Amino acid sequence: QQRQLDNVGRLTRGLAHEFNNLLTTIGNALDLIALRPGADGRTQALVDLAHAAADRGSLLTRQLLAFSADQTLVREPVLVQDFLLDALPVLRRACPAGIEVQLDLTSDLPPIVTDGVQLHSAVLNLVLNSGEAMPQGGTVTITAEVEQRLAPDLSQPMRRHYVAIAVTDQGNGMPPDIAERASEPFFTTKEIGKGSGLGLSQVFGFVSQCDGFVDVQTAPGRGTTVRLLLPVIEEVEHV
Known part of the structure; x- marks a missing residue:
């Protein structure tokens, strides 16, 4: 069974890298089209639409790499407020018509140490899921x-400060049995071809690698809030 899993992992890595190369070429070609003299508003709108599709494809390749364990975090200090403000245009572009993305940020958030690219993927995953929950x-x-919590999975209880990034929608919500399985790889309630089932799995795996954790609050008809709690740069305090 382990050999079969290793083979699946190698196949997944290979496909993800090939698709990523293709998407890079597509993105570069779209940029050149947008820069051509005489490009009008309609052309730019079509380029933006194609870029949004390429963004989703790139997100899927990162999910595949995370599933295949071919993902190395590049840790660096990240200012969450600046990060989310910079990411907002991409998040809005990736959502379908009728979905608005708004930020409500506390000022003077402390820095966290994380992989900015993977954090972007995690937030984009959550925003796309929220948009799909509101057809x-x-x-x-x-x-x-900022929140203070007991750090999980430590032999000695310690309190840490976390930056909690929450993504909230007023969509359909999930019953408890579905919510419990939401982080499983390839688990999805969507129709075939409309979801890989890797989104929340990638989010949970990434946050765990950052020594953080994920809270999911949801109920049928009451929407969903997914909170990513990532530790700030500080020393832990013994309880």
Whole structure:
């Protein structure tokens, strides 16, 4: 069984890298089209639409690499407020018509140490899931604030400060049995061809690698809030 899993992992890595190369070429070609003299508003709108599709494809390749364990975090200090403000245009572009993305950030958030690229993928995953949960349109709200929590999975209880990035929607929500399985790789309630089932799995795996954790609050008809708690740069305090 382990040999079969290793083979699947190698195949997945190979496919992800090949698709990533193709998407890079597509993105470069779109940029050149947009820069051509005489490109009008309609051309730019089509380029933006194609870029949004390429962004989703790139996200899927990162999910595949995470699933195949071919993912190395490049840790660096990240200012969450600046990070989310910079990411907002891409998040809005990736959402379908009728979905608005809003930020509600606490000022003077402390820095965290994480991989900015993987954090971008995680937030984009959550925003896309929230948008899909509201087929009639609605607002996805992203908040960020500081919380103090007991650090999980430590032999000695310690308190740490975390930056909590929350993505909230007013969509369909999930019953408890579905919510419990939401982080499983390839688990999805979507129709074939409309979801890989890797999104939340990638989010949970990435946050765990950062020594953080994920909270999911959801109920049928009441929407969903997914919170990523990532430790700030500081020393832990013994309880």
